[in-house]
Amino acid sequence: MSHGNNSEIIDEYITLHSSLSIFRVIKMCGIIGFIDRTKSRMDGSSIKAALSLMNERGSGDGAGYAAYGIYPEYADYYALHVFFDNLGEPKKKVDELLQQLGEIVHQEEIPTTPQPGIKKVHIPWRYFFKPSEDLMEGKMASENDVVTYIVMEVNANVKGATICSSGKNMGVFKASGWPEDVANFYRIEDYKGYIWLGHNRYPTNSPGWWGGAHPFNLLNWSVVHNGEITSYGTNQRYVEGYGYKCSLFTDTEVVAYLFDLLGRQHGLSYEMVVKALAPPFWDEIDRMPAKEAELNKAVRLTYGSALMNGPFAIVVGTENGIVGFTDRIKLRPLVVGENGNRLYISSEEAAIRVLDPEVKNVYTPRAGEPIIGRFIE
Amino acid sequence: MKTVKIDARGMHYTPLNQKIRAAIADGAEEIILDNVLGQRFIGDGLRGNVCIIVNGVPGGDLGIFMSGPTCIVHGNAEHAPGNTMDRGMLVIHGSAGDAVAHSMRGGKVFVKNNIGYRGGIHMKQYEVEARPILVVGGTAHSFLGEYMAGGLVLVLGIGKDKAMTDRGIGSGIHGGEIIIRGEVDDYLLGTGAKKFKFTESDLERIAPIIKSFCEQFGYDAAEFLDTNYTKIGPASSRPFASKYVWE
Numbered sequence: 001m002s003h004g005n006n007s008e009i010i011d012e013y014i015t016l017h018s019s020l021s022i023f024r025v026i027k028m029c030g031i032i033g034f035i036d037r038t039k040s041r042m043d044g045s046s047i048k049a050a051l052s053l054m055n056e057r058g059s060g061d062g063a064g065y066a067a068y069g070i071y072p073e074y075a076d077y078y079a080l081h082v083f084f085d086n087l088g089e090p091k092k093k094v095d096e097l098l099q100q101l102g103e104i105v106h107q108e109e110i111p112t113t114p115q116p117g118i119k120k121v122h123i124p125w126r127y128f129f130k131p132s133e134d135l136m137e138g139k140m141a142s143e144n145d146v147v148t149y150i151v152m153e154v155n156a157n158v159k160g161a162t163i164c165s166s167g168k169n170m171g172v173f174k175a176s177g178w179p180e181d182v183a184n185f186y187r188i189e190d191y192k193g194y195i196w197l198g199h200n201r202y203p204t205n206s207p208g209w210w211g212g213a214h215p216f217n218l219l220n221w222s223v224v225h226n227g228e229i230t231s232y233g234t235n236q237r238y239v240e241g242y243g244y245k246c247s248l249f250t251d252t253e254v255v256a257y258l259f260d261l262l263g264r265q266h267g268l269s270y271e272m273v274v275k276a277l278a279p280p281f282w283d284e285i286d287r288m289p290a291k292e293a294e295l296n297k298a299v300r301l302t303y304g305s306a307l308m309n310g311p312f313a314i315v316v317g318t319e320n321g322i323v324g325f326t327d328r329i330k331l332r333p334l335v336v337g338e339n340g341n342r343l344y345i346s347s348e349e350a351a352i353r354v355l356d357p358e359v360k361n362v363y364t365p366r367a368g369e370p371i372i373g374r375f376i377e
Numbered sequence: 378m379k380t381v382k383i384d385a386r387g388m389h390y391t392p393l394n395q396k397i398r399a400a401i402a403d404g405a406e407e408i409i410l411d412n413v414l415g416q417r418f419i420g421d422g423l424r425g426n427v428c429i430i431v432n433g434v435p436g437g438d439l440g441i442f443m444s445g446p447t448c449i450v451h452g453n454a455e456h457a458p459g460n461t462m463d464r465g466m467l468v469i470h471g472s473a474g475d476a477v478a479h480s481m482r483g484g485k486v487f488v489k490n491n492i493g494y495r496g497g498i499h500m501k502q503y504e505v506e507a508r509p510i511l512v513v514g515g516t517a518h519s520f521l522g523e524y525m526a527g528g529l530v531l532v533l534g535i536g537k538d539k540a541m542t543d544r545g546i547g548s549g550i551h552g553g554e555i556i557i558r559g560e561v562d563d564y565l566l567g568t569g570a571k572k573f574k575f576t577e578s579d580l581e582r583i584a585p586i587i588k589s590f591c592e593q594f595g596y597d598a599a600e601f602l603d604t605n606y607t608k609i610g611p612a613s614s615r616p617f618a619s620k621y622v623w624e
Contacts, residue, residue, distance in 0.1 A: 053415050056436075284544075287564065330494040330519065333456055333475055348455055349474075350415025350434050362453065364474060364493045366518065366543070 029226035030054030030200035033315030033345040035322045035373040041069050044188030050354040051179035051198040061208030062201030063182040064174025066215040066222035066317050067193035071169050074128040077105055078147050081165040081172055083122035083210050090160030101146055102131035117181035122210050144219055156245040162211045167220035174213035197317050199224040206250040216252045220319040221259045225252040227332045230310030238305035258306055274325045274370035276303035315345050321374035330367035337362040343373035381405040386412035394421055401427050420448050440467045459486040468593050481509035489594050491515035495523050502527025512590045519543040526552040534558045547609045555609040569616035575606040
């Protein structure tokens with residue numbers, strides 16, 4: 001073996017380990033989540049730096065950010081971030097749908113700065129939108145139902161338009177490219193948020209396109225994910241039974257819909273959602289005290305089709321905080337750190353230390369253990 | 378002793394490893410790396426007797442393929458320190474991530490605190506001269522010694538009520554031994570793993586390793602020199618023969 005050329009050694013090393021499942025996917029996605037529990041806001045520059053530190057985990061085919069707290073002047077309106085192929089027919093259709101179902105109070109192209117590393121194949125646009133109240137009955141009993149309907153309708157049926165985020169006072173900024181290029185493209189340092197998610201993508205089993213970059217979002221749920229959801233088919237059929245449509249060609253999309261279904265529609269706590277998606281094994285349940293075992297059995301039986309298999313480490317942004325968890329046998333890394341009112345969750349400790357060199361209580365949670373950071377009132 | 382200092386701040390691992398190699402070629406016996414943060418593959422394939430001091434948090438695969446040097450980390454380590462290491466020693470004054478000592482085939486990895494999932498996965502040995510050793514001062518998460526084919530994993534559980542509380546210990550083990558301080562509940566054993574009595578002769582065998590570990594981290598070895606350990610090994614030499622062979 002030559003020791004002179006490092007890339008040669010790494011190639012040899014990857015070849016050597018290609019048969020080991022744990023290493024087959026060694027270079028696969030870096031994730032990071034941040035929350036300031038007091039809602040003190042931070043600009044996006046340090047998230048960009050933290051994500052760039054994990055470039056070994058990406059391939060330059062996708063990166064993205066979700067930021068919460070960035071549109072205080074429109075906090076009561078849904079911020080719809082849309083990728084348009086052009087501003088003709090696709091935009092006309094979206095405009096019509098929105099005007100039919102509510103009121104657009106403001107709309108504009110999302111400001112971008114050209115980057116050599118990014119081909120602007122879509123035009124990122126944002127609407128601030130309020131569904132009209134006289135619509136709300138039956139299947140669309142709330143504003144959230146109306147907006148969910150709009151997202152599903154546009155993403156499945158409007159050619160040339162993809163809604164990539166639809167929450168209030170938050171937005172997703174993503175594209176094909178390296179994390180620093182995507183951040184510079186969207187001028188991410190101009191946004192100040194109290195929750196930030198970041199994702200550095202290494203696509204393995206689905207195409208690298210703007211809509212396939214993470215975070216995946218619906219309403220205030222945003223998901224960054226390292227790994228694969230091998231139970232995707234089962235989970236997809238399950239959520240489609242409730243009216244969700246998976247149309248973005250990537251397994252992670254279904255995780256956002258599972259959180260919306262279980263967390264919003266069924267009203268489960270974040271802890272219970274994680275218990276449903278990454279439940280304890282039956283032999284572990286058998287050893288639990290009777291009451292706890294009964295609860296866990298009920299969750300497994302009720303939500304068998306929501307159970308996610310395969311390797312994953314996930315951070316979810318929500319309207320009340322962030323939730324991190326891994327698959328049941330911990331096939332992907334996740335590190336947690338805290339400092340006062342700030343909680344950090346990431347694939348690597350070093351990325352957390354870029355955000356906060358003074359971080360305390362650094363540890364790796366157990367498989368399936370929910371790590372939750374909530375706002376304090 | 379010739380010492381070389383390298384400031385690793387903001388440096389990618391390729392130039393960092395090149396600088397380390399250049400320093401060794403130049404006769405360095407001790408290399409101090411300051412401000413290390415996330416650089417992978419530090420010490421990749423190094424030979425000889427050099428000592429590398431890492432100040433910071435090194436990235437994954439620290440000491441990969443390393444054969445001879447000593448590497449002392451003042452901080453935590455990420456995934457797979459000691460991956461396919463051949464000879465030498467890693468001393469981590471902190472905790473480490475998943476797959477510590479992955480496929481290790483010789484030398485020692487000492488971790489002061491805890492390790493993540495699948496510590497010692499695929500460790501292997503050849504005769505007695507190439508026998509890898511992983512010692513963990515705290516505890517380890519699930520699947521410790523998974524698919525282990527040789528070598529020794531020792532978990533001391535310092536500061537813990539029980540050294541191991543996570544399941545799947547020795548899952549798929551077919552060689553080597555996992556030794557854990559105190560009792561281990563039966564349900565924590567993985568498929569193919571079996572408990573054996575820890576004897577005086579076992580203690581005699583591992584005493585030098587315990588002493589060496591305690592010396593590195595300033596513990597009193599006398600506290601650990603008794604037979605209050607559980608030994609775990611393969612239930613048979615080919616526990617999964619029936620899974621792969623049709624006869």
